[in-house]
Amino acid sequence: MTNPYLKKWSAAILVIGNEVLVGRITDTNSQKIARVLTTLGFDVVEIRKVRDDIDAIAEAVKELCYDAGVVITTGGLGPTYDDVTAEAIAYAIGSPLCLNEEALEMVRNKLREIYGQEIEEVDEVRRKMAVLPCLAQPIPNKVGVAPGIYVKLNRCKIFSLPGVPREMEAMLNEFVTEELQKENLYAKVEVCERLEDVREAELAPLLKKFAEVYPDVYIKSHPGIEGERSFVRVCVLASGPTKENAQEKAQKVLSEFLKRSRRRLEIEMIEEIVNYTLNRIEFERKSLALPKRDKKGVIDFRASLEKDAFSIITEFKPSSPSGVRAKWAPIDYVNEVRPCSSAFSVLTEPKWFKGSYENLRLISSITDKPILMKDFVVDPFQIDIAYAFGADAVLLMVDVLGEDELSYLARKAKARGLQTLVEVSNKEDLVIYDKKPYVDVLGMNSRDFKTLKVDINRLHDGGFLIRRAFPLAESGVKSPEDAMKVASWGFRGALVGTSLMESNAPRELCVELKRKGSEALSARLRSRGLTPSVL
Known part of the structure; x- marks a missing residue:
């Protein structure tokens, strides 16, 4: 992506975990993250899933950061041997790993809360959760033990959140949302309209044209069937400095699309009628x-x-x-x-x-x-x-x-x-x-x-x-x-x-x-x- 403005407001999600890839666990985290990012005004350009492998994670982070201004990973922050996200993030940004004292204190306080007693020393297994890229800021985990990770790669912001849904959601709704709102993001609004008795293929050329003419909005069609009747739901997603501005922009584009599409469909039907009638009359002229x-x-x-x-x-x-x-x-x-x-x-x-x-x-x-x-x-x-x-x-x-x-x-x-x-x-x-x-x-x-x-x-x-x-x-x-x-x-x-x-x-x-x-x-x-x- 060559446009730095578009990159700044683009986001990607990386789901990490062998258990997701083999189907043992259903990924619901990416859906929740995508919804929050969209609400904040971001365009989610990709959702990717990788195994618990340092090289695979690091490569994915670097590739996603090339196209997006924000990358959120989920999974791989725990204390076990296959929780390698922190190491992979360090590798991706070219940073060594360090024992982060702030993160260690977060782990200690959480263990104290869990066991109800003073924890002087954190054992080696749990200390692993406090070993982060040296340039990283730990994200408090108010539900679980493992801190999240916040770090930058050039202009790309990387947030690494736990894979446990409740822990991920708490960090997403508080720390991540608060951090991204500092950017004074635009509001985002989606408006939709349903077109009856039409096939998606009939709208495809016009959808492509509108995507070219209005690059700052996202227009998409969603086909469906109700009984014996087909329909297409057309949605326009637009952003603006205020919700009202975004609503006005989206509605304007959608209204123009509906006007043009109906006229285009009329023209296509008229052409069908004219061609049929001309052929019919040519036959009648002779017969x-x-x-x-x-x-x-x-x-x-x-x-x-x-x-x-x-x-x-x-x-x-x-x-x-x-x-x-x-x-x-x-x-x-x-x-x-x-x-x-x-x-x-x-x-x-x-x-x-x-x-x-x-x-x-x-x-x-x-x-x-x-x-x-x-x-x-x-x-x-x-x-x-x-x-x-x-x-x-x-x-x-x-x-x-x-x-x-x-x-x-x-x-x-x-x-x-x-x-x-x-x-x-x-x-x-x-x-x-x-x-x-x-x-x-x-x-x-x-x-x-x-x-x-x-x-x-x-x-x-x-x-x-x-x-x-x-x-x-x-x-x-x-x-x-x-x-x-x-x-x-x-x-x-x-x-x-x-x-x-x-x-x-x-x-x-x-x-x-x-x-x-x-x-x-x-x-x-x-x-x-x-x-x-x-x-």
């Missing part, structure tokens, strides 16, 4: 015979929506990645919701939504309401398909298409006499695309593209940002209360699929959505000094 359009003309999609105070686009959705399964056949569904429907939306995407062009043609043939073909439109041939199978409008998604592509496809639709529903997922794009002359209906989707989770509150007051196009709420309208919400936020209609398709009484639900939405929209307009006629 699909376009029928002659059954309808005599194209129905004005926007004008039909504007006839109602609050319009409902009823969607026929056979299936979806979020779990909906249709309870209704196309003809039965259309007949059920026709009285309250301002327009129909028909899913034609086959992989994720199990849609079909035949459903589009069938529904178009049995209703005089305008039909939206809902698909991931990425190719001009899909506009020809929409027209041929009876659609009056097409969906164009800003999250799927670039601005130039979207503009080109919109012009292609206009040339066919079809209108456009342009879908965005944020309020910034609402403002941008409201100004585009090719946008007839402007919808905002409350669904997260990657997780498929819906948060209707994302739409808050979004409708009032739309001045030219028809403002439409997409996803999340499941109840009359939801319709009232989006209407009060300035949306003049809602596209509703899942709740109607899963309902046993979709007509009644649709009527209530429309009625409550109309009431709420009128009330909100009046509160803004407008009247419903100003729409």
Whole structure:
């Protein structure tokens, strides 16, 4: 490690003992030491285990001191022949061994306490525990007999603690902590967030990038599975002069990571959708015979929506990645919701939504309401398909298409006499695309593209940002209360699929959505000094 600052705040732990290596004793000391060091603001860079061997211990101490500013050893300080840590530390720092009078007094006092009598002479076996590197400072052992060792090797601080957990903990919590706190260490805080339905491999490139961009924080992922769902817990560890400062730094990095990761995952999913759709359309271009359009003309999609105070686009959705399964056949569904429907939306995407062009043609043939073909439109041939199978409008998604592509496809639709529903997922794009002359209906989707989770509150007051196009709420309208919400936020209609398709009484639900939405929209307009006629 070349950075002396980073080395100063790095620490390593050395566990010494044959009994640990052969599995006779479980090492719990390193875990406790690591936790204390982390709390004090250190980065624990390595935990190593070695046998009771002078050369092995000495070599490990020197290597660890090369990368860390603090090395804590545990074990090998007792009176037996294989307790060789003191000798090894002396060898590592190039110091002879000396009988340390202060350490000897500590041993004598502890023996006096144990046996309850005066100890004039300490026998040779126990004197061994007071023989330390000549440059060392003994660490009091308030629980056991053997003193610990504190010594420096250049800029590396070495603390040698007993292997007995209670003795080690007492020295760690008192002497070691007090000594390290003299350095006025930074506080350290870890913040974590759980990402659902994601694999760790999907986050790996971004984790690597963040580790490079933010070298002063530690970011790590921890994968897991709950039932049939996978998740990844992302944690950021940061330090600062105060706990509040460290918290702010960690939270800032984590928030940025979450924002970037979600966008990256969205992009990956969009790329998968686009690639699949392009391949599908290439196959259909060669194999699909376009029928002659059954309808005599194209129905004005926007004008039909504007006839109602609050319009409902009823969607026929056979299936979806979020779990909906249709309870209704196309003809039965259309007949059920026709009285309250301002327009129909028909899913034609086959992989994720199990849609079909035949459903589009069938529904178009049995209703005089305008039909939206809902698909991931990425190719001009899909506009020809929409027209041929009876659609009056097409969906164009800003999250799927670039601005130039979207503009080109919109012009292609206009040339066919079809209108456009342009879908965005944020309020910034609402403002941008409201100004585009090719946008007839402007919808905002409350669904997260990657997780498929819906948060209707994302739409808050979004409708009032739309001045030219028809403002439409997409996803999340499941109840009359939801319709009232989006209407009060300035949306003049809602596209509703899942709740109607899963309902046993979709007509009644649709009527209530429309009625409550109309009431709420009128009330909100009046509160803004407008009247419903100003729409």
